Amino acid sequence: MIDSILDRLTRLHPKVIDLSLDRVLRLLDALGSPQEKLPPVIHVAGTNGKGSTVATLRALFEAAEMRAHVYTSPHLVRFAERIRVAGSLPTDPELLALLEEVEAANAGRPITFFEITTAAAFLAFAKTPAEVCILETGLGGRLDATNVVERPALTVITPIAMDHESFLGGRIEAIAAEKAGIMKRGIACVVAKQGRKAAKVLEARSSELGVPLIREGEHFFARTASDGGLVYRGPSVEWSLPAPALAGAFQYRNTALALACIERLSRTEPVPTFPDFPPSALGPGIRSVTWPARLQHLTNGPLVDMLPEGWELWLDGGHNPHAAEALAQHTRSWRDKPLMAVFGILSTKDVDGYLEPLAARFHTLRAVAIPGEAAALPAEDGAAAATRHFCLDAKPSPSVEAAVADLIAAGTGPARILICGSLYLAGTVLSDNS
Structure with a gap:
């Protein structure tokens, strides 16, 4: 049953990828605008490290006994991997009911598979209480279906590189401009260290919108300790933590991005509704990260x-x-x-x-x-x-x-x-x- 409805959804639009917000906004309106009923949202874009950063954020929040909604793509084995509701993957009956509801609301109108499944995720998240919602863009950012959340708590941009050029443009500046599209006026953006051209684009966009940029290498740093652990230093904290559970030296940087998010959200003035994060959860969280197919x-x-x-x-x-x-x-x-x-x-x-x-x-x-x-x-x-x-x-x-x-x-x-x-x-x- 799940496979048959997923197959029907893939046939609602002749193109696999057709970047636009009009179709998903129309469907979300028919569903009662669930994107407006989410807990504080962390919106993550970039080329590499998105999934690992999202997985680290999820592990940190769950170690702090905070319920986290998480939307990622693509899935590796089961479609349900994309939609984690308050820490749990939906069962087949739950997923089937969810997909049937969005299919009925869409009423057969053209919409891409990613757009309609993003709407399904928002609907699931709006129905279940949680303390935080983590959204990973599927492609780009500016016209990505996840970019309908008008006031996220925080945005994050991981390292930008050449990828998906046929959809995002053949120059790094064009790709960076698409990723920068998730920035929202006045809302802080945690940014990984970028190449010169990408960094210039992000800086211009942040200046235009009055977005505080929290930059790796300027506002926060991570280094490997002598025992192999991770030392994080941010604007107001320094944490000595275990080595990331995920293999690869680059995971220290992905972990630092997640920690910079935690540090920023722990401040009361930008996100007054965000719960206090206990530093005692950082170590257990970093040790518990899992993200399949990443080394x-x-x-x-x-x-x-x-x-x-x-x-x-x-x-x-x-x-x-x-x-x-x-x-x-x-x-x-x-x-x-x-x-x-x-x-x-x-x-x-x-x-x-x-x-x-x-x-x-x-x-x-x-x-x-x-x-x-x-x-x-x-x-x-x-x-x-x-x-x-x-x-x-x-x-x-x-x-x-x-x-x-x-x-x-x-x-x-x-x-x-x-x-x-x-x-x-x-x-x-x-x-x-x-």
């Missing part, structure tokens, strides 16, 4: 069962050059074992830009076409691209399972296998190995 160590499932003793299997869903650079930086700490890869990506992505910083780090690579994706890059093209970027043993493979088996056969001892290139590939892997 995730897979420890069970059929693929793991294939591994000889001493081998490891990791999964990462980053899919643009900026994400690949961060991944390449982290792999420099993996010196104890050879690094191998199963690589799959969409043909619409910057394949060469993704592989340039990363491919040469792989001892061996097997390329696969992502199952069920019309835009999947053919395995032969993936292997050729990896060879262009100096991976010395890159070949196509018919499936992830066959690729892992081939890598094991090619190895001479314990190795680390990284499955990477796409969230869609990660979703297919997690559906059977999580």
